[in-house]
Amino acid sequence: MAETKCVALVHEEFGKPEEVLRLQEVDLAPLQQGEVLIRMEAAAIHPSDLGMVGGSYGHLRELPAVGGREGVGTVVEVGSGVPGSWEGKRVRLPEGPGVWRSMQIARAEQLSEVPAEVPADQAALSAVNPTTAIRLLSDFADLQEGDWVVQNAGNSAVGVAVIQLAKARGIKTASLVRREELMKPLQEQGADLVVIDDRSAAEAIREARGDARMPLGLNSIGGSSVLNLAQSVSDVGTIVTFGGMTGEKIRFPTRHLIFNDIRFCGFWMDKWNQKNGARAQQDLLNEVYREILNGSLKTPVEKVYPLASYKEALEHNGSGRFGKVLFGNV
Missing domain, CATH: 3.40.50.720 (NAD(P)-binding Rossmann-like Domain)
Structure with a gap:
């Protein structure tokens, strides 16, 4: 595996995101059978993300944790047992490990493909708000x-x-x-x-x-x-x-x-997703993608920041903005 490390926004305690988040280098384990390596393209900053870092959201991650719940990326490498056709595909970043990271390893069965025609910034904002x-x-x-x-x-x-x-x-x-x-x-x-x-x-x-x-x-x-x-x-x-x-x-x-x-x-x-299951979630996402592609839905985006500029991004996110603020490989 060419990539052995990534950077991620990690917090070891709950608190104000601008105070507890730290940009850290994180080791990537070698790809196992059935796994893929995903490079993050874009990741959202939502109020629920800040609530999870702050400790006030309805469910919280075990500490230390990586922030972020929603994003998309490109599969850049596949492990044994995974069809090579996944390479180069745009997919949703699995939420569980946190998405504010430059790279992520995921199980192939977790992958949810995003239509290539959907722009990365819109795809990264499609699963929570729309x-x-x-x-x-x-x-x-x-x-x-x-x-x-x-x-x-x-x-x-x-x-x-x-x-x-x-x-x-x-x-x-x-x-x-x-x-x-x-x-x-x-x-x-x-x-x-x-x-x-x-x-x-x-x-x-x-x-x-x-x-x-x-x-x-x-x-x-x-x-x-x-x-x-x-x-x-x-x-x-x-x-x-x-x-x-x-x-x-x-x-x-x-x-x-x-x-x-x-x-x-x-x-x-979150409760709707838990109650209705993966198939219903995918059907709902497909409906969102159709609305984006037919021009009925477009989330305004104000600026995209690299992970290293997270303090500036969080400050911008808390200002009197109109569009969304994202993290991305920019």
Whole structure:
């Protein structure tokens, strides 16, 4: 095996990523039967990645651990018993060992091929946020053409995917944001209405949708923002919480629970994957790839950093950006 070492972002304790992550050289074991060597092309930086490093996510890796959950790479070498046709293929990086590394060894049976036509940056952002957006739009309300969906954090990667996928289905979106400079970029992504997440937001949303149905609200912030969602959705509407960016408790509006029969529930993509299995996960990924290739879905990417510039990348990721920040072989 030509490559005997790789570099990886490792943490030996849980804490703030910028404080606990270290770029380390890691030995690569010789390829065993049925194994392949993958060179990382692109790897995402997600809020869940930071939660795993910080120790607050729903499941954590044993320490020491390599960060990162989602990425893609190219198979550069195959071990005995693996068809040579895998060499040169773009594949998903198995999540378990952590993907913020320049090289990874994986079992051939773990490999999930990515269509060559899908750009590496989009492939590296396809398994967490777009899949979540599809499930949110598909599983919680019988959405029909002309219906509305309201969401907070409309500028998040899931929020942008919801806007794009809803537009392709003839569904309108109202998106709440906390900064005025985010309004125009979301409108350019296809948002039908973008409003500042303040006390006047619900009235503006109700006026825009008129008599049209708004059966679904999507919450990834928490706190008082949920009140605007509850005041915007139609009677018997459903509000799905799939994130809690502020860390604040959700404020349940008793009046709307009683008089408007609003329903609240939660969603976690990891649990969906565990429940539905590998075949369903692959089918969902294939749907994402089709949406990317037909032009209905494109996650904005702001910048790609080499692993060695991880501190700069993390700082950029925490700034007032719009697109995603990635690691890559640049």
